[in-house]
Amino acid sequence: MEGLPKFPGFEFRDPTKNTFHRNSTLKFKNGYSFPKLPEVGIGGDPLHFNQLSDAELDELANFNPTLTYGQAKQAPPQDFVPAHVAWDKKVLRFNAYFQQTVHESPNEYFRVRPVDIYYYLEDDSIAVIEPHVENSGMPQGKLIKRQRLPKNDQGDNWHWKDINLGMNITFYGKVFHVINCDKFTSDFLESEGIEVNPSEQLPSDPYIKRREESAALRTYKTPSSFDKLKQFMELDRKVLRFFCVWDDRDNMFGEMRPFVIHYYLVDDTLEIREVHSPNDGRDPFPVLIGRHKVPKDRYRVNSSFPSCVMELSDHELGEYYTPKDFMVGKTMYIYGRRFLIYDCDNFTKAFYYQHFGITEFTPVEVKGQAKELAKMEIPPYNHFGSMEDSLQSCLSLVPQPPKKDFIKMLENDHKVLRFEAIMDSVRPEDRGRRFVIAYRLADDMITIYEPPVRNSGIIGGKFLERTRVAKPGCPPDEPVFYGPQDFHIGAVIEVFKHRFIIINADAYVLKYIEEHKDQFPEQTIESLRQTLGKQQPPKELIKGGPMKVHRSDGDLNTLVQQIRAQLKKIAITDRSRVDEMFLRYDRDRSGFIDASNMRDMCRKLQLPVDDDVILALVQQCTTNPEGKISLEDFRKFVESS
Template sequence: MPCLVEFIEFYLVTEIKKLYVIYPPGTSIRRHRISLPPPDDDLFYTVYHFNINIDVVFYGRKFKIYDCDTFTKNFLKKIGIKLNPPGSCPVDPYMKMRRENLEFVDPFRPYHFCDTLKQFLQFDGKVLRFFCLWDDSSSLFGDRRELILHYFLADDTVEVRELLPLNSGRDAMTSFLRRGKLPKYGSPGIFQPGQITDRAILNVYGDLSDWRANGYVLDKYQLGKVEQDFYTDQDLSIGATINVWGRKVLICDCDEFTKTYYRTKYGIDNFTAIPCKPPPLPKIERKYPPYTGFGSEEDSFRSCVGLKPTPHRRNFRKLMELDSFGNISNTLRYFAKLVTDKCADMDRMFVIAFYLGDDTISVFEPIERNSGYTGGMFLKRSRVKKPGQEVFKSEFSEYIKAEELYIGATVNVNGYLFILLNADDYTLRYMENNTDKFPYSNFDLAIQKLKQEKSKSREITQIFAAADPHHTKVVNYNTFR
């Protein structure tokens, strides 16, 4: 006889017992009062006849009570019944024998069925996204590769894509690893076809049987099965290094959906990202050969920049903005005197013109009769280098600028020293309007400097009074100098 697992319900109101059976389904004994077994068949079962780990007899059938629910335990304790410790469900000898026979009789279905439909319906379309880095710079011609790892929750598969920067020189194949389960330890070699499979088929009879269908059975013991451990969502976290078929890939960051998933399922709150960008390469200073002496420095420099020399590009915008037009000449003219020890050259006067459009200088000597000098152009228009610089060098030379020209300054023009004595009205007005470049033309600064000389104020007042005896409050420029 098979052993059936049944539930016994005792109704306190009417003191009637009811028996339900799991297999076969339906009611085994209807709800009514059941008499005790002989010789006490004139009495009926009450609540005091029931306890755990005892046997009861209903109409000649013996039932074993091995446990009860929580409500029944509490009720029996309240009425003073001491409960026995719960027992185990009796083993059905028939089902045990049948299970052992099925293991030998039905070898074609030895594997347990794995139901993945629930996981697919729950996580279909939900993908974890990680930003990874594969540092292959240690190998020959290797570099740092930025990857994106997709973990599909529907079937626990992994896909890896590569982020190719512009002009990387690599083929436009974004798929780094096609979708599939990713083993943790990779493969020591290449498996033969059919070596990795869910079911192994055994050839029992070989060539002795004419009917091949009877000669093949499934291996229920799974002999020779290749065991592989695959990556799951528990193994993926920021800062972890995973093995992608022999390549060490570092997980640096993840998207918001992935952070929400790990925060909800595993309670992880630390998602500090790891920088994927490589450290900046040391900037190598480009060194150019020194100036050869032929042509200008700019022309020699342009011959070193490219294979095909190109002419030097002038500052055309500055030239157009500061070129002479109308009454605005954009040319600063100074009257200068040559500084020399020769008596014949001490009285020579020159006109130095500085062109703001291209920072060039020209020197002209006025013609003076019976001076012994023909006069005319002393230096044609060109840029003038500052003295004391090396000629043959890789850097550009420094040239005289407009800020260095003011009344009283000494200028070295190709070895000739000139002292600037005066300037025309346009130059003086230009310097007064641009006091940030020409601080000596700042009237307020000059007044402030005079106020600081309090000890000489009386002497200065006497000098100005002697220069202006008629009290016109105007002093001639030559007298002021």
């Protein structure tokens, strides 16, 4: 039945079918309708779909009806459309510029003038138009009217196939450089099979740029708070020290030579010193590069700079080396020389840790590292002159005098500790010989004197001149000398192979030791107390003891005036002695002296030291309620009339 043609009378209707509605092809989702292909036909009849395989679909896709049914009938040609109709109002737009030379102007050498090149596809004509710039002072607008422009002497004209980005085109002797085009032009050229070059930027006009910079708002930079004065006050005498080698092995006869780089933080300068070794065969020039600010690139200077008549300044050199540029293991190029930093000192490590937080300072092993200098051996003391003088002759070719502690000499001037000693010797004639050992606190020198004994056969007198005595067994380069702590009852002092045993001391030794208990061991103090306590005479029998004298009215003022007159005589003869006297008794360096110091000063000058005289003297010197006398008050009191 299904294969019969659809003619009248050949159709059969199913009498049982009573639904003939068409299914809806719309569905609703979220309140919106959308189309849907029907799944069943009219009356609910199923629709038969043509299910084809992939091979059948490929065959249908490659089906060529001309092979089966022959050549199709050729379609009639389209109507002719002239060029002025097809390309009407279709224009290619290129952005370009040309440079105009400016003569006899100190402000500019050339100008950059942008233009727009319009190519009309209708008749292959070209127009060049320069956009108007307000207050430019130059005639602008249409530079070349719309026309066909000749390309060469053979009569060819410029065509759109000859124009592309990044090329120079010449119109009537003027060269234009094409830098960009619009989207229509780019799409048209690509549709015609022309690959469009990448676009370029319009170069800046130096004169316009200078005018914009001069017209722009000026900004000012606040100078850094870390000025040069603060840098000098905080970083003076602080130097970074780097150990490096100059690797010059690329050149003929080159080698690795050790150097030391000193970077001075006070003014950001550096110097490079050569490390010499004994018998290295080089001239004794210690400095390779003198101390100055070193630029990072000395030769990066414009070729137009007149170096033959002008010196380089900070503007030409640019950046200089700073502490950030130095690091262990880094190679530095200084004036064309290649320096490898392989280590640094402890101060440099601490500086980088505090300011940059760097903790890794692993030394770099380098070949040809600087050799260690041979240790200088100090010869034994030859007993000519003092040991310090002999040591100075070993340290330098021209001996320098040994340094002295002048503060110690001023504080301990005329202070001498005297001890009684006997000689300890294996010779019978030397046993029992008594000596007086005088120890000077000002310069730690010892003098030994032997009192003469009648009919002893030994000439007494000075046994040892004033000199410093080293302890036996100490090295000659680091001698250890006898000090006041080594002298106590029963101590054995060896002086140049002679042994002396301390058996007694004077009363001043015990007084001095008790005033400076923190400097002496308890055993020394106790031995002197036990020995000197038994021999000390009664206080009332001591020669030169205090004596009470009855005074009349006005004697106190007279004594004070006489003391002032004596002090003034000292100031007139030598004003520096006033300061020395004050500093001598200002032992703790507090800047003040008290009544006890004034009493010692008067006793030293053979002046009255009664309590009422000292009290009146202090009251006239200062107004301090505690009785403290400053250096200025002492000067005014001495120098005033």
